[in-house]
Amino acid sequence: MPYLPGMTLRASITQTIAGTRTTELANAVDALTARYRSGIPAGSPILSREIDVLAYTAYRMPATYAATRAVFEQLHDVVPDLRPGSLVDLGAGTGATAWAALDVWPDLTSLTMLEQSDAAIAVGRRIAENSDATPLLAASWRQWHLGQTQPLDPADIAVAAYVLGELITEQQSLLVETLARTASTVVLVEPGTPAGYARIITARNELIARGLNVLAPCPHSLQCPLLARDGDWCHFAERLERSSTHRSVKSAELSYEDEKYAYVAAGRAARPGATGRRPARILRHPTLRKGLVSLQLCTEEGSAVELKVAKSEGEPYKRARRARWGDPWPPPEHPAGSSTLSPP
């Protein structure tokens, strides 16, 4: 089933961009797409004009919302007792992170949205005003530039989604440091490209060096086993439906798109699995052939391995057939699986 962005956000996006000519939006989308694809760090804010922010809202915000929400869901699965009351979002853009976080942690009461672009803040506020969620209506939006000397108020969780790619290397480290100083749980999300993964790996190393443990997606804080594999990188995908406006500004035929993302969530507390063992993470779409499901797994020993589950195994096979890319393995309600892990 395609993933539907929350209707309230969807409706709010539609209302916010209504009144802007589609051709104007489409031209701004083309320019933004080219700018993001270039991969060049931004020398000046990319989202400085309102039309650019509206274009971002129309064609990127549904996808960054879907990916960030999937990340928060995976983090929630790993650490169910994590119930943040406060969240700070660095490089908040139009506020996708806040909407995603509230879906997963409805008890959040304090949202602080920090962003360099006035235009993004103004549009993000307008989108949030259409919500009926008190924390979104009461969110604190502040102009903020990475590197500002004034320390940030502490929060339970600090997030930076799709920001690292706009920064030069030194700023990327500063962003990671700022996140780690601000909250005991830190989340970074990037596009699921080799370059996005590389930025996540660097950030992951820096978080570990600062004493944080990796919570997700990896079931360990050891070196990523995919680094040893040429042409492979850790990423996940979330399918989302495109609205008609979304389709027209992107000149897209398909009614859905797959947002690929890479991420790391890390925290100060050690978080083993409930049983003392941490479930592995499924790294690819499971493949099925002739009564055999093949799962590519990242394990708590820091290895990438293939697990083959045969039909003759009964229940584990049924569970493997239901398993999806990005899921924990074994699934939470079934900590024991009879299949053995075999190297690829």
Ligand SMILES: C[S@@+](CC[C@H](N)C(=O)[O-])C[C@H]1O[C@@H](n2cnc3c(N)ncnc32)[C@H](O)[C@@H]1O
């Ligand atoms: C691609 S947008 C992501 C927005 C939002 N986090 C999301 O997931 O949709 C990156 C945001 O980071 C902000 N940003 C980039 N560099 C920044 C800096 N040096 N200081 C503050 N914000 C910055 C940009 O203005 C932009 O809004």
